[in-house]
Amino acid sequence: MVLEAQADVTGPIEEQPSLWQQSDSLSFVPTGSQLPPTTLLVLDTETTGLDPASAQCIEVGAVLFHVPRRSVLSQVSFLLPAAANPAEHVNGIAAMVTRLSQPWQAGLQHFQALLEVADAVLAHNAAFDAQWFGKKPLPLIEKPWICSMDDIEWPPERHLRSAPSVRDLALAYGVPVWAAHRALTDCTYLVQVLERCSDLEALLVAALEPRLLYRANLPYAERHKAKQAGFRWNEPVRGAWSRRLSKRQAEFLPFPVQRVEADSVAA
Numbered sequence: 001m002v003l004e005a006q007a008d009v010t011g012p013i014e015e016q017p018s019l020w021q022q023s024d025s026l027s028f029v030p031t032g033s034q035l036p037p038t039t040l041l042v043l044d045t046e047t048t049g050l051d052p053a054s055a056q057c058i059e060v061g062a063v064l065f066h067v068p069r070r071s072v073l074s075q076v077s078f079l080l081p082a083a084a085n086p087a088e089h090v091n092g093i094a095a096m097v098t099r100l101s102q103p104w105q106a107g108l109q110h111f112q113a114l115l116e117v118a119d120a121v122l123a124h125n126a127a128f129d130a131q132w133f134g135k136k137p138l139p140l141i142e143k144p145w146i147c148s149m150d151d152i153e154w155p156p157e158r159h160l161r162s163a164p165s166v167r168d169l170a171l172a173y174g175v176p177v178w179a180a181h182r183a184l185t186d187c188t189y190l191v192q193v194l195e196r197c198s199d200l201e202a203l204l205v206a207a208l209e210p211r212l213l214y215r216a217n218l219p220y221a222e223r224h225k226a227k228q229a230g231f232r233w234n235e236p237v238r239g240a241w242s243r244r245l246s247k248r249q250a251e252f253l254p255f256p257v258q259r260v261e262a263d264s265v266a267a
Contacts, residue, residue, distance in 0.1 A: 034205045035205070036067060036200075036201040036202075036204045036205050037067060037118075037119035037120040037144075037204060037208075038066065038067055038068060038119055039064060039065065039066055039067065039073070039117060039118050039119050039120075040064075040065045040067060040118060040119070040120055040121070040122045040146070040194070040204075041062055041063070041064055041065075041114055041115055041118035041120070041121045041122070041143070042062065042063045042064075042065050042121075042122045042123070042187045042190050042191055042194070043060065043061065043062040043063075043121060043122070043123050043129060043183075043187065044060075044061045044062075044123060044124070044129065044183040044184070044186045044187050044190075045057050045059065045060055045061075045128075045129050045132050045183060046058055046059035046087075046091040046093060046181065046182065046183050047087065047091075047132065048082055048084065048085045048086055048087050049086060049087055050128075052131050052132055052135055055086075055087075056080070056082055056132075056135075057080055057132040057135070057138060058079060058080050058082045058085060058091075058093055058095075058098050059077070059078070059079050059080065059091070059093060059098075059182070059183045060076075060077065060078060060080070060107075060108075060111060060138070060183055061075075061076070061077040061182070061183030061184030061185070061186070061187045062075065062076050062077070062111050062114055062115075062184075062187060063075040063184075063187045063188070063190075063191050064114045064117070064118060065122075065191055065194060067194075067200060067201065067204065070194065070195045070200070071195075072191060074110075074114055075184065075187070076107050076110045076111050076114065077107070077182075077183055077184035078102070078103075078104040078107025078108060078111070079093070079097065079098045079102060079104055080098060080104060080137070081098050081099045081104070082095045082098045082099070083095060085098070090181060091181045091182070092181060092182070093182075108137060108138075112139055115139065115141065115143065118143060119143070119144075120143055120144040120145070120146055120204075120208065121141055121143050121144070121145050121146070122145075122146045122147075122148055122190065122194075123145070123146075123147065123148070124147070124148045124149050124166050124169075124186065124190060125147065125149050125150075126145045126146065126147035126148075126149075126150075126151075127147065127150075130145055144208055146204065146207045146208060147207075148169070148190055148193075149163050149164065149165075150163060150230065150243075150244070151207035151208075151211075152203050152204075152206075152207045153203065153206060153207075153249075154169070154172070154203075155199070158172040158173070159172065160172050162227075162228065162229065162230035163230055166180070166186050166189050166190065167180065167189075169189070169190075169193055170189040170190075170192065170193060173192070173193045173196045173197075174196065175189055175192040175193060175196070177189065206246070206248075209246035209247075209248065209249075210246060210247075211244040211245060211246055212244065212245065212246075212247070212250075212259060212260075213236070213237070213242060213243075213244050213259070213260040214242065214243060214244075214245050214250055214257040214258060214259055214260060215231075215237050215240040215241060215242045215257060215258050215260050216229075216231050216240070216241040216242070216243075216255060216256075216257055217255070217256040217257060217258055218241070218255055218256075222255070223241065225254070225255050226241035226255070227241070229243070229253060229254075229255075230243055231243040237260055240260075242260060245257070
């Protein structure tokens, strides 16, 4: 998981809802042809860096979650041996510990078995976690991905900012936060949030809508509107506020946006 600042907080963080959350038009009711996933594989990774070209995944945590019953079915966590971990100061995993004797191959097999029966995969900042799969020894994941940071429109009464951290999301749902930055711990926080969501099915269906990349068409003086709606400056579109949105989301934004073609995104 991309690392986030840790603080000693004991209660929900009260923040002004974003422009995204303030729009009542963004509420979503699934139609009969749109069915939510029955099982989710909630996963997280810890890595030695941010770039898969020069770093590696050193820990995987995963929980198989049954959506209708709001129940954990199975879970697994394992370390992958690493020669060094430049990110030890962030995730607290010493490279030497990853090389201690432990059945990581069996853990990987269990993970693959959970992945096989899951309808979809859920992660916080899924774009970061997804890039490590398909790089040996981790399997390629071809199931639908749901990002709990960017894809799910959390209810406005939770007073969450756009793209909330795992910590803020957990606290908003009354989940105690006692530690951070180990893979299974962060999965547990996400699962406990899902357990508390009475409208989880509708949130998941909306999150699975196809996404396209849009840029905000706003004058400089109104750039705060794009930020409040979850747009990011310079990422992935250079020199613009951009975000991946469903067609429905784009139509209900309180400012104009423009579709961005893939070949116009700067590398």
